[in-house]
Amino acid sequence: NAGVTQTPKFQVLKTGQSMTLQCAQDMNHNSMYWYRQDPGMGLRLIYYSASEGTTDKGEVPNGYNVSRLNKREFSLRLESAAPSQTSVYFCASSEGLGPQPQHFGDGTRLSIL
Amino acid sequence: LAKTTQPISMDSYEGQEVNITCSHNNIATNDYITWYQQFPSQGPRFIIQGYKTKVTNEVASLFIPADRKSSTLSLPRVSLSDTAVYYCLVVFNTNAGKSTFGDGTTLTVKP
Numbered sequence: 001n002a003g004v005t006q007t008p009k010f011q012v013l014k015t016g017q018s019m020t021l022q023c024a025q026d027m028n029h030n031s032m033y034w035y036r037q038d039p040g041m042g043l044r045l046i047y048y049s050a051s052e053g054t055t056d057k058g059e060v061p062n063g064y065n066v067s068r069l070n071k072r073e074f075s076l077r078l079e080s081a082a083p084s085q086t087s088v089y090f091c092a093s094s095e096g097l098g099p100q101p102q103h104f105g106d107g108t109r110l111s112i113l
Numbered sequence: 114l115a116k117t118t119q120p121i122s123m124d125s126y127e128g129q130e131v132n133i134t135c136s137h138n139n140i141a142t143n144d145y146i147t148w149y150q151q152f153p154s155q156g157p158r159f160i161i162q163g164y165k166t167k168v169t170n171e172v173a174s175l176f177i178p179a180d181r182k183s184s185t186l187s188l189p190r191v192s193l194s195d196t197a198v199y200y201c202l203v204v205f206n207t208n209a210g211k212s213t214f215g216d217g218t219t220l221t222v223k224p
């Protein structure tokens with residue numbers, strides 16, 4: 001089982017460019033999440049999806065949009081990238097929104113110049 | 114949202130037991146306490162979760178006192194491979210989207 005797969009693993013963008021980060025899980029989980037992690041800090045929730053067809057804002061949603069394409073896939077889009085969005089982005093999934101363990105991908109390292 | 118406070122870093126030696134304490138003074142009745150481990154260049158990995166008293170699994174134990182305002186992750190007989198960042202997370206029972214990661218504790222295990 002692959003678990004949670006994120007693509008790409010690395011990306012460099014110029015300020016103002018757009019980009020979609022892809023995430024897919026093969027565990028038949030209902031809930032999915034997007035986090036960002038800045039150097040030396042914990043993870044901050046950007047958006048989450050309780051189930052297919054629903055999305056909600058997390059702690060730091062500004063500058064991002066998401067799409068829950070189907071049960072497996074949850075994408076994160078930066079419409080106009082800014083240097084402040086340079087970070088490592090993690091996708092996670094869990095069976096539901098309750099206190100079930102979240103399973104994380106290995107991250108996308110995004111640099112915006 | 115219940116905020117958590119952990120020590121920034123801890124050092125230990127191989128074979129020792131390590132206890133990492135997390136403070137969560139404003140934990141709510143329906144909140145659970147969850148711990149994750151993160152290695153460099155990897156996503157966090159679930160370790161253990163509990164609501165009250167003591168929980169034990171094959172890798173760790175979690176101690177939660179009656180007032181639930183703190184919790185302690187116990188790692189028995191650590192090895193070099195346990196060097197990682199450990200996050201304490203308070204998870205709302207019906208909406209994990211309301212939980213917040215703190216800055217974690219960097220555990221360094223020395224030979």
